[in-house]
Amino acid sequence: MIELLFHITAFKSLPLGEVGGALTHIIILSTALFFIGMYGLFTRRNMITMLMSIELMLNSVNINFVAFNKYLYPDKMDGIFFSIFIIAIAAAEAAVAIAIIINLYRTHKSIDVDDVTDLKQ
Amino acid sequence: MPERAELGVMNAIIFSALIGVVMMLGGIVIKSNAGIKLLAIILLFILLGSHLAEYYDLFNIHIQTHGMLAKSRFGMFFNTIIISLTLLYVLLSGDEIVKVGTYGAEYFALIFFSLCGATILSSYNNLLMLFLGVEIMTIPLFVLTSSEKKNLKSNEAGLKYFLMGSFSTGILLMGIALYYGGTGLFAIEASKAANEAQQAFRILLPLGLLFIFISLSFKVSAAPFHFWTPDVYDGAPSVFTSFMATIVKTAGFIAFIKLFELRSVDMGYSWKILLPLIIILTLLAGNITAVFQQSVKRMLAYSSIAHAGFMLFALYNPNDFGKQGIMLYTVAYSLATIGTFAVLTKMKDYTYEGYNGLAKTKPVLAATNTIFILSLAGIPLTAGFFAKYYMLASALKESTSNLWLVIVAVLFAAVSVYYYFRVIQAMYFKDGNAETTEIKPFFKTLLIIIAALIIVIGLMPSLLLDLFYA
Amino acid sequence: MSNILSVLLQATNTADNYFPIGIQLIFAAGFVATMIAVSALLGPKRKTKEKLENFTSGIESHGDARQPVAIKYFLVAILFVLFDVEVIFFYPYAVNFRELGWEGFMAVLMFVAFFLIGFIYIIKKGALNWED
Numbered sequence: 001m002i003e004l005l006f007h008i009t010a011f012k013s014l015p016l017g018e019v020g021g022a023l024t025h026i027i028i029l030s031t032a033l034f035f036i037g038m039y040g041l042f043t044r045r046n047m048i049t050m051l052m053s054i055e056l057m058l059n060s061v062n063i064n065f066v067a068f069n070k071y072l073y074p075d076k077m078d079g080i081f082f083s084i085f086i087i088a089i090a091a092a093e094a095a096v097a098i099a100i101i102i103n104l105y106r107t108h109k110s111i112d113v114d115d116v117t118d119l120k121q
Numbered sequence: 122m123p124e125r126a127e128l129g130v131m132n133a134i135i136f137s138a139l140i141g142v143v144m145m146l147g148g149i150v151i152k153s154n155a156g157i158k159l160l161a162i163i164l165l166f167i168l169l170g171s172h173l174a175e176y177y178d179l180f181n182i183h184i185q186t187h188g189m190l191a192k193s194r195f196g197m198f199f200n201t202i203i204i205s206l207t208l209l210y211v212l213l214s215g216d217e218i219v220k221v222g223t224y225g226a227e228y229f230a231l232i233f234f235s236l237c238g239a240t241i242l243s244s245y246n247n248l249l250m251l252f253l254g255v256e257i258m259t260i261p262l263f264v265l266t267s268s269e270k271k272n273l274k275s276n277e278a279g280l281k282y283f284l285m286g287s288f289s290t291g292i293l294l295m296g297i298a299l300y301y302g303g304t305g306l307f308a309i310e311a312s313k314a315a316n317e318a319q320q321a322f323r324i325l326l327p328l329g330l331l332f333i334f335i336s337l338s339f340k341v342s343a344a345p346f347h348f349w350t351p352d353v354y355d356g357a358p359s360v361f362t363s364f365m366a367t368i369v370k371t372a373g374f375i376a377f378i379k380l381f382e383l384r385s386v387d388m389g390y391s392w393k394i395l396l397p398l399i400i401i402l403t404l405l406a407g408n409i410t411a412v413f414q415q416s417v418k419r420m421l422a423y424s425s426i427a428h429a430g431f432m433l434f435a436l437y438n439p440n441d442f443g444k445q446g447i448m449l450y451t452v453a454y455s456l457a458t459i460g461t462f463a464v465l466t467k468m469k470d471y472t473y474e475g476y477n478g479l480a481k482t483k484p485v486l487a488a489t490n491t492i493f494i495l496s497l498a499g500i501p502l503t504a505g506f507f508a509k510y511y512m513l514a515s516a517l518k519e520s521t522s523n524l525w526l527v528i529v530a531v532l533f534a535a536v537s538v539y540y541y542f543r544v545i546q547a548m549y550f551k552d553g554n555a556e557t558t559e560i561k562p563f564f565k566t567l568l569i570i571i572a573a574l575i576i577v578i579g580l581m582p583s584l585l586l587d588l589f590y591a
Numbered sequence: 592m593s594n595i596l597s598v599l600l601q602a603t604n605t606a607d608n609y610f611p612i613g614i615q616l617i618f619a620a621g622f623v624a625t626m627i628a629v630s631a632l633l634g635p636k637r638k639t640k641e642k643l644e645n646f647t648s649g650i651e652s653h654g655d656a657r658q659p660v661a662i663k664y665f666l667v668a669i670l671f672v673l674f675d676v677e678v679i680f681f682y683p684y685a686v687n688f689r690e691l692g693w694e695g696f697m698a699v700l701m702f703v704a705f706f707l708i709g710f711i712y713i714i715k716k717g718a719l720n721w722e723d
Contacts, residue, residue, distance in 0.1 A: 057291035
């Protein structure tokens with residue numbers, strides 16, 4: 001951990017050049033989106049909003065992949081293809097989640113997670 | 122151990138996906154529960170056959186995967202184990218599976234798809250495959266967990282599992298993105314950075330690995346990322362809990378080992394702090410909370426967390442003892458857990474009181490369950506003892522300074538004896554009238570076979586390990 | 592030639608070149624804001640019941656637009672999302688169509704076949720039946 005922190009603080013003084021500068025901005029954007037998603041997941045109680053927060057997290061990663069690919073490793077398109085896979089998997093995940101939420105709504109008439117606490121002991 | 126990376130895909134991956142599709146379509150044609158179960162068993166035998174044909178170099182499908190999947194003896198052997206365990210599981214609990222709801226064939230299809238994800242995890246050589254494997258393995262489980270549609274508990278467990286599962290997927294993806302930013306590759310082998318900007322961004326690599334580590338800890342329910350486990354295991358239908366706690370969990374560990382045997386070096390000194398910390402927290406959270414449980418099902422959920430703590434020891438020395446140990450642990454732990462859960466699903470009452478006097482009403486069930494529980498507790502002469510022994514030995518082999526960690530683990534194993542023995546005490550020494558559903562002779566025979574396997578492996582673990590090197 | 596191009600590219604990338612766009616944005620926003628403010632201040636105000644109703648092209652509106660939809664609709668919507676998103680994999684194939692040759696074609700054919708199986712499964716299960 002300590003050395004990771006050290007790495008991060010040393011980040012500023014590195015000779016990143018123009019590429020690194022532009023990329024740093026994008027990383028800040030995607031990191032912000034990622035943690036907004038995480039925050040939403042932990043604070044919101046509406047299941048649909050939570051699902052949206054998760055999608056936000058996954059999509060922030062997509063930004064990261066595309067940016068790394070464009071700025072650091074432009075010779076191959078690995079990163080872009082990875083983001084395509086993420087989009088596809090996220091759709092499958094969302095489908096399953098919505099099915100579960102609809103089923104909960106039918107039996108329980110609520111999509112608030114605070115109402116679903118049968119398992120708490 | 123020859124690594125045959127150039128040969129590409131394993132039969133097990135292709136066939137497990139195909140038999141899933143066949144099962145899915147079979148559900149449209151076949152309506153009777155018995156027919157569905159029979160089809161599932163036949164398909165599993167086909168899968169096992171195709172896998173063994175490849176294992177002995179008789180027949181395999183060649184597909185160019187560009188190094189994304191690598192065939193290794195370790196992965197192949199693990200696949201043999203999980204396919205056999207799934208077969209055993211379906212033979213044992215097939216009746217219960219079709220009884221969960223009205224979609225018997227779909228449950229089996231989802232189990233096969235999940236198995237496909239597990240086989241990908243045992244052979245991935247690229248982080249894209251890690252991601253796909255994890256997702257293919259867990260998405261069917263979200264459905265299986267919430268498959269008791271009328272039961273609110275099952276739905277809630279499914280939702281919780283989904284939320285935590287996709288949250289950890291988000292972390293995994295962030296980790297992979299940072300890994301990619303640091304190295305420019307998705308391959309798990311080491312690489313070199315070329316230009317200055319790439320060199321500067323290489324510092325993202327340890328951060329990425331940390332994210333992947335956290336995410337995989339979620340998947341294998343290592344503390345402090347274990348909090349979803351008891352609720353999900355408790356809420357899910359018992360038959361599917363059994364599958365989740367065994368095959369899926371051990372596949373998660375294989376994924377863990379495959380990545381970190383190569384890459385733990387890049388995490389540097391923080392790895393040396395992180396791993397023992399996670400191990401101790403996991404052992405603590407699993408064992409101590411399990412003591413206070415009233416329901417056997419919930420106790421088994423916590424005990425599975427405790428076992429995750431032991432399996433994490435394999436990461437200390439993944440090359441030698443660790444790999445053998447994780448194989449032994451997979452077999453010992455899975456056999457015992459499948460057995461206990463099979464008995465559990467037959468019980469009418471899941472609390473300890475529900476087991477009172479089982480020895481009088483159903484002596485065979487009580488006797489075999491005792492052996493499973495002894496193996497879970499790691500008592501000598503059962504497979505669980507050698508599994509734990511190999512795990513602890515791998516930590517000691519790495520460095521004798523790990524002795525304190527081994528002592529802590531042994532102490533926690535002693536704690537675990539308390540809550541495991543409560544079940545045995547209830548079965549043998551308490552008066553009561555344990556009620557079970559109808560039990561077939563075939564079921565009893567299988568239980569005896571599993572118990573015998575546990576004892577044979579416990580007496581001669583070399584039998585299994587020789588197969589590994591054969 | 593390439594030298595000129597690179598100079599041009601550099602020129603387009605400086606912040607100065609965005610200045611006219613910025614002016615235009617400010618003008619557009621300012622114009623809209625002024626017009627709304629002026630019409631609100633100077634315009635006549637006659638608040639009758641008919642005036643305050645939503646404008647629906649002369650047809651009388653009835654009921655709430657946020658009515659519950661049949662759960663069947665969600666099933667179709669979910670299936671649409673799945674089948675829609677998977678088409679994304681055709682894009683990289685379409686770009687590399689020639690280079691991948693027959694092997695790539697077979698791979699895509701297999702991919703589509705899996706989809707077709709899924710589709711057959713959906714139809715056989717009656718997920719697309721609206722009446723029951």
